[in-house]
Amino acid sequence: MIRTRFAPSPTGFMHIGSARTALFTWMWARKHGGRFILRIEDTDQARYNPESLQEFMTTLRWLGIEWDEGPEVGGDYGPYIQSERTELYRKWGNWLLENGHAYKDFTTKEELEAMRAKQQAEGLPFGYDGRHRELSAAQIADFEAQGLKPTIRFKAPLDGTTTFYDEMRGELTIDNKQIQDNVLMKSDGFPTYHLANVVDDHFMQITHITRGVEWLGTAPLHVNLYKAFGWEMPKIAHLPVILKLEGSGKMSKRDKGALVREYIDNGYLSTAVVNYLSNIGWSFGDDVEKFTTAAALPRFELKDLNPAPAKLPLEKLDWLNGQYIQELDDEALVAGMLPFAQQVVPEIDPAVLHLLAPAMSKRMKAFSDVLPVKDDDGNITKPSPLAFLIDERWSPDPARLSHKKMGAVAAAAAFKQARQFMAAQNYDVDSLAAALSAIGEGSTDNGKAGPFLGTMRYGITGQPVSPPLFESIMALGNVTALDRLEKMITLLQNRPEQ
């Protein structure tokens, strides 16, 4: 049975890179009919933030990543929160101590800092120098008598090499001189990542570890820890980081698009985001870019993941999300748009959105597109596509109520025909389209409805850019549409000759 885990340290919102790691980890388990475990690494009491755990769980669920064991769902290998497992870590930390694989280190933080400063000044490699590695019982007793609280450090091998196999990168060999005597138990009694991680992965029977490359350097330490415990090491793979779009370095939480929360709040679809994420560092094959997770699973292999760091192609997400939006039924579309539409037209009737939905779906990259676009100073650079619904904002330019292929007289005549039709009968979008097109065709010399429909659309919506005419009229309702049409005719007739 394959068992994988995602072990975040919740200190804020989930990073998009973590989401991708979680996704691939989850996919690996699902592909093999295995189990995916959520474990919370909160051993850093200074940074841990309980609200963030809720946020992480909400985000994972939004992504469709369900955990089989972990907080809220339980499981046979719990607890799944590290701060509730400290006894276990203490036990195994002591076991290492008793079996000569670890030792107490009484060096103070100040001494460590001084040591590092000196190493830096002398151009030496940074790291703990092993000064307390061979303390005598008397020396230990002496330090303890002074009331010093020790850390427990691992006794790493001093020479030779450590070899392990990374599922993505292949066999890697590291000189043991690069491995330090890392701290396993802090002086506050909490374990460090290294100890907690190894102990938990072992007792939770994890078979595959997938984590970020930032852990690659510590993998040899972990290999040696497993060796010291006499435990079998899980298979391991180190996923690459996600880089800033511009500039250098990996994406930080402040960069645009770095947090999954942004995608949720901006009205992206989780199916699209998941699809998008799986296209970074992995490819479905056969030149297919758009696919479901279910279709991807049989093809997914850890060894096929690209070990190179990648930038997030954000425009590609807009395109993909747009594709997914086009596939939504009207119900889902309206539900998705509603919260944003209410920011534009607070009292908007969902039925109005229903009328507009089919016309809107091809025009949206994300639901937040119903919001106006503003520049840094707060000026609207692109109005909301729903702005035409607001009567107070409606004030078309009379000069634009005719067309070079349809003069003022012809335009006014056509508007009156439209008024006659709309006033006389009930219509739906199709009959309206048929009637207005026919009027339009009669309004120009060449029998093309285009000039009339375009002018009418501008007049009715008052916007150079808006949803299409017929849907817009349906959304406004007959009373408002007729009222505007009436005013258009007046504006046109009262406008000075050009």
Next chain:
RNA sequence: GCCCCAUUCGUCUAGUGGCCCAGGACGUAGCCCUCUCACGGCUAAAACAGGAGUUCGAGUCUCCUAUGGGGCACCA
């Protein structure tokens, strides 16, 4: 400073020695469609980091250089 990982169009990628004068996608440009904006269709420009080697043959293997990334915490 030391160690490790990586390097194909602007970006995400396909490619595991001949099928590649390198394929797809996004983006960009042009054309078509068209009531605006979109959508959709078609077309175009656009890459094997550089240098040595191995080989009949290298994007694919090896080495060096360069560049990018990660690590060297009582953070994870």
